[in-house]
Amino acid sequence: MCFDSILLSMKLHLNHHQSRGLMSSQIDPVVRTARREALIVLGIWLTALTYSVTTCYVLGYNRPISELKLVFGFPEWVFWGIVVPWVSCSMISWIFAVVFVRDGELGIELEETEDELGLGG
């Protein structure tokens, strides 16, 4: 504990005159990986939105009955616009969760004391 705090103050001293760039390298790894993963997920969501809505709209809006084509019993646009991306997204989610998401120490909570509230603030 004591040793830790000495180390910490040494580090702080070293960083004292340095730019924010070095400060940010102190960012908790969980914060950094979480932020990166959030951005990837955002990208996946945007891709899914664009692909699904476009496909469904182009193939499936305001058509006469005569143009109805079925793929495995689904209307063609539902199959390509919903079923296929849904299955792919499930696979991507699996790969993402297994391969990309980094595990990290979430931190241990202190035992609750009388002032666990952190009332101040």
Added chain:
Amino acid sequence: MLVLFILGSVWIGVLANRATQKGSFMKGFFLGNRGLGAWALALTATVQSGGTFMGFPSLVYTHGWIVALWIGSYMVVPITGFGILGKRLAQLSRRTEAITVPDLFRVRFGSPKLGLVASLFILLYLSFMMFAQFKAGAIVMKLAWPGSGVLAMNEDQEPFLLNEKSLERLAEDGVPANVVEKLTPLVGKGFRSAMELIEPVKAALTVDEFASFKEPIIKRGTQLDWLYIIGLLIFALTVVGYTLMGGFLAAVWTDLFQSVLMFFGVLILLFATLSQVGGLENATRKSLEHTGPGFVFGPGFDPKAAATASATTTATSAAPVATHEFLPLSLAISFFVVWVWSGVGSPAGLVRVMASQNTQVIRKSIYLLSVYNLGIYLPLIIICISGRALIPNLPTSSSDEIVPRLAIMTTKDWPCGSLVAGLILAAPFGAVMSTVSSYLVVISSGLVRDIYQRFIRPLATPMELRKAAYTAMIFAGLVSVAVNISPVQFLQAFIVFSATGAAATFLIPAVMACYWRRATVAGILSSMIGGASTVLTLYLLGIFGVMPAQPFGQLTKFHPYYLLNVDPFLWGLLASGTLGIVVSLLTTPPDAKLVSKMFDAEPVA
């Protein structure tokens, strides 16, 4: 079956009660000691409510394949639900030692004021959402009552009915005899809602008569519905009872129990309906016979316009009905945003993530939920399309019952078919119960932790807190029952707005709290208030008909005003985000020490 279900839930309550005995009462009762495993987190955090089993199937039945696009964003819900905030929120809730969402905001920004505002918002939204679920629970209970089930729907059980007595009362109320005379043909006909009762009344009277006597006619036509009230009471006793015993864990475990049940129920029903209808291709083609191109193409089938076109309606609605688009392009895009982000931002969901055990659990949850969603939503769509082929002409008002009806119809020739049907019928009941219990936990944690412990008695002993928590839950239950015995129209308006409002209030602030060092108290406050008030305004404009009616969306009475044809949630997010960023940048940066404590591996001392 239902009795078994209730007993099962109470048993879970007792088990959860034992589990929460460990450690501090508050953390155990309201957060399950941060011990949620992957199954519990995955299958309960992005809550399915009663809507999954009643509202959604009814939409598929009514509007057709287009509902697949409406719900399509659920393909990414597992990954967004846990991938955007999951890990960081779980970490932050440990760093702030938060038990509730307002706790987290208070400590993250070092501002009791922010905590209070957050808890008031949560209490407001969740109360309204809970009122709605209580009502749904009572209705399911009533339908499942022996002899009053969906298949034995008697006229005299309809809650809206004019009988001899009500006509006498009307005369006493000062309604002229000639008006009462005109109503006599309606005597003895039951209706399921005030709206339905109004239709024939309107047709029977002149415009002036209708306008001046509408109120008393509805009042006298509303019969006190004993089954509904008994259902409501049994429902309330069960849910409040087991939640009281087991707190957060009871809510989560019943949720899990019900989710698993639902999964198997849906798969069995998928098999049953598809074999009865002879494959999906047959189902799609047969369902078309009774509908129109809108059933298989966007923007969705419009039952009203179709009915008018084929001239099968009664004289009452002879006027041409404008086409009503269920899902125009703008709404298709909107819903891709709404489902995904309202899931991420819902307070009950945020709490679940805060309770997750570790990062492995969060990862595992992502793919567990992917499999689960794939196995629930696509099959449900197929089931209800087949439903339209098998039971082609359910009136719009009964389309909510498509799943129970199919369950009974398709399993009746099976050995122990009634048991299987019972299993499927129990699903919506379980969904409603578990939703209510999770709301109860959040509401009572809000009252006890965020208000009582913070502001009234900071030094309360664990015993006092326990008593306060129980009192808060019983109180919330009593209010919900009271409100639901005679619901007022206003209430419905707020209920419709609550789910969207809650997410629009909390999503952006939660993202900013997690990832933006520069976010300030003022920024977060304005973001919350901006999001909430934007959504509220658009809903009120729509609900009270201030703006002209729009020819798309769901066929319900209470719908928002879609500014530029886009869902209010998107406007709420836009307002919330803009205000949050601009106000944060305009105010003094937050205390560097505090930020470092929340973001850095080795915080500045």
